[in-house]
Amino acid sequence: MAQYEYIYGIHALESVIEREPERLIELFVLKGKDEKSVHTLINQARRFGASIQFCQRKTLDEKADSEQHQGVVARVKPGKTYNDNDLAAIVAANPQVFLLVLDGVTDPHNLGACLRTADGAGVHAVIVPKDNSASLTPVVRKVACGAAEVVPLVQVTNLARTLRDLQGMGVWIVGTAGEADKNIYECKLSGPMALVMGAEDKGMRRLTREHCDELIKLPMAGSVSSLNVSVATGVCLYEIVRQRG
Structure with a gap:
């Protein structure tokens, strides 16, 4: 280090x-x-x-x-780093745990914006894979406006295995995908849960998608097919906040 x-x-x-x-x-x-x-x-x-x-x-x-x-x-001095071993403690300490999973978000500005929104929404931790993902760089910390020092960023070795472990702890895994049958406003989003957002260009990887309990999408009424990942993350997180009361 x-x-x-x-x-x-x-x-x-x-x-x-x-x-x-x-x-x-x-x-x-x-x-x-x-x-x-x-x-x-x-x-x-x-x-x-x-x-x-x-x-x-x-x-x-x-x-x-x-x-x-x-x-x-x-x-x-370098800040504390979080890994797979810290997740169980985070879940155990929060009976209504609220997690954000970013599968392959590589742009540091997007990661920083997601951390800032996650802090505002009351997310207990943000989970990213160690490989093929942005990490806590000075750019991320600057864009996060202080949230990077508050919200644990958990870097995991195998994201699919982590999702499986979370399911074993009673956490409901909700993934976002354009081909999902239901939009976010038609789904019940309460209780211990993790929201999974895909990469900026490709969305979630196949293995990540297969480990989701439910897939949802954002309704898109205009000519564009998708939103920037940090914008989409904000919309989804705050709908979950609304439903959780």
Whole structure:
């Protein structure tokens, strides 16, 4: 595991400092950046013993790979990682567990947006396969606006086996597929459940589809055949939230 990683963006840094300030090593701030939120970050970083460096934009761009860093970048200790072994504990701790499974979502912006929506909807964990999926990069953390520090991202070795294990724990697996017979508004979506969303271009893989208890679709009235995966995820999650009361 790497000894440190970079995080950038106001909300992502606020979340780290609020929840895990011991991870903070060093804060890099754009020279002349004069905003209340940035001053607050600087004061908090100093309070927790982190060093502060005031830098030119080029230095920050290099540390953030030219992403929109909002004038602040932090060097932090790596956050906790979650794997197959953590899932049983998450399910056991939440009798009405609510999970989001992303099968092959490779765009970090989409993963970050899904994490942000999952946090808003009260999802207990987001599950992704270790291979052929985006992971927790600085881009994902920035787009997630702090949700990546709150919602566990569980990376599993074999997604089909994980779904089978969840079914054994009493979790109902609902997958989204354009060819499903029922749309989401015709289905009962309550109780312990996991919503499975497919990849941006191909949807769910065959094995993933075969391990779903139920398939649903979003009604599409216009000329486009599908929505962006993060948008579709938001629509589905909040219909489940509505039904769960």
